[in-house]
Amino acid sequence: MTQRTDVVVVGGGQAGLAAGYHLRRQGLDFVILDADASPGGSWQHMWDSLHLFSPAEHSSLPGRLMPAQAGETYPDAGHVVDYLADYEKRYELPVQHGDRVGAVRRDAARLLVEADSGTWRARAVISATGTWTRPFLPTVPGRGLFTGRQLHTVNYRSPADFADQHVIVVGGGNSGAQIAADLALDGKVHVTWATQRPPRFLSDDIDGRALFDVATARRRALDAGHTDTGGVASLGDIVAVPPVRAARNAGLLTAKPMFAQLTVSSVQWDDGSYAGADAVIWCTGFRPALSHLAPLHLRGPRGHIPTDGTRALGEPRLHLLGYGDWTGPASATLIGAGRPARDAAGEIAHLLHS
Template identity: 45%
Template sequence: MRRAACGVVVIVRDVDVVVIGAGQAGLSAAYHLRGSGLSSVVLDANPGPGGAWQHRWPSLRMATVHGIFDLPGMRFDPPAPDERAADAVPAYFAAFERRFSLDVRRPVKVSAVRPGDDGRLLVESDHGVWRTRALVNATGTWTRPFWPVYPGQETFGGRQLHTADYPGPDAFAGQRVVIVGGGTSAVQTLLEVAEVAADTTWVTRRPPVFREGPFDQEYGRAVIAKVEARVKEGLPPRSVVSVTDLPWTPQYAAAAERGVLVRRPMFERIEPDGVVWADGTRQAADVILWATGWRAALDHLAPLRLRGEGGGVVMDGTRVVADPRIHLVGYGPSASTVGANRAGRAAVRELRVLLAAPGSGDAGVAGGAVQELGVAAGPG
């Protein structure tokens, strides 16, 4: 038995592949790993199944969700339109985990992934360390809401919040609300808040584009191609949602007739009682709701130095070009439900080849093999 410098024994478990995250992409990867001949474990920071869906705002109903794609091998039977998305989708994910007996450990928060001294990776967490031959990272974006910075933002006397913390429309009753963002989340919250607020103002950096045609496979491929081009160049990916037009639904048409979907360009600065445009126009506000999206949650991978000069990670499909042991699923072009499924399958297909190749290390380790090693668990 060896001890870390601070006298703490850290249990290190050996496994072929660690999957971080149990959202759509992580579960897809875990499903395909089952029959791969590789031992695996899924580490999920959430308290229960459902990925980011369990954190969606309470007023989001299945009737307004723009489609949930089946996980591999198990159909998603559409629930009642008025059922909360934060209940329906996590229940589906939980049933999927049970049906296929996936080894999901939760809540396990991964703090860092580091290169080991034996050609493997060390996945450090609040529940010990996993030593792995390969990594599938599926941490998504929900834990990293993006807050843009505007002059005077710190002087605002009202309330500022991100859609990640949107509590539902009742919290805005009788208030003047500025909603910032051009995506589906912004429009959905705008329509809800407008029902109870004293006034709503919708601002976006670019004019929104509404699409009356179908969101079919051809359109989907065109959208994915826009995102994929950036990650191949090593640039931080734009979200799939950011390059997807807004669907022109009967609900949106009705809101437009009521004068709710009136878009204004971005303001120039924020003052204590509202926002101001470049021409001096002012809008009083009690609340600024930032529906400005998310960024990829990759901070725990920083010790691996994967980011390139462009600030992003250079990718070839799901594989990190700088380190073929690492695959990012639910990142860039696969950050959608349909893209996540394909990414999970593709990542496992490549890892089966990599880990079976000469010079890749052991042909496989028994799942759950445990050692007690002196891996530092913090300052001693």
């Protein structure tokens, strides 16, 4: 079955919903195809203790403030899922859940979007699939020999899964610090936190809103031809959310240098010392989930598609939202999703009406 529409949005998480909001305001016909069976995007798959970096009022999509969560300064992932589900319903966004997109292809004046529901012929496409479905695992000597459990951030849920075990948490970013803190504060897990370089904690008074402002200021400075200030990276790598702060202040969050290799049942450091390990949790980041765009042959360095703002340089009918700063300042965050979505919808409306 083939259907026609002005715009197909691929992905129904926060970036896809923000796109839908602005496409509706532009008066365009569109559909949002989402692989997940229910609303909430990647937030419905996060670990149990995860909380936002920012208060609710600074974590909102366009048009609808996130309500505060009772008893929480920083809302948890479940609250975000409820907010996104309500947002989708409130604005009557045409989201088709459980509808995975396999490929986007050129077909003369249209783009063909091949999905589980059939083929869509669209005049423009917005890709908003994020990174959660493409976890990155580094090449580490001995990783294939280790007989313990290995999992990525995407598979972690709670300390209860590791009671009385020795767990190595790898990664010096927010996920690594939060998961190491979650395990350490539980008191029933022996945790070793390994990082490539000494962890850099941001000042305790910095949260997601401040980071968004810093990222936006950097983008504006670069656009104006000014010297790169370094943006968020110049401040540090880890936001000191309350659990991380508590574990750090209690002396439970001291990182060791990255180990040299894995053995059958342990990790080995450069100095020859070993530590037994029952599990390794790789908090080593993600890559953009862009396999559906492979037929367009647009990939550039580091797997990114070169863009001008959100518009793909090699295909002006394609826009990308929510993959990181290369598709808009802090565009992979709730508060940062709205502005790039507005710009993309405006550009698409101009293209289709010209």
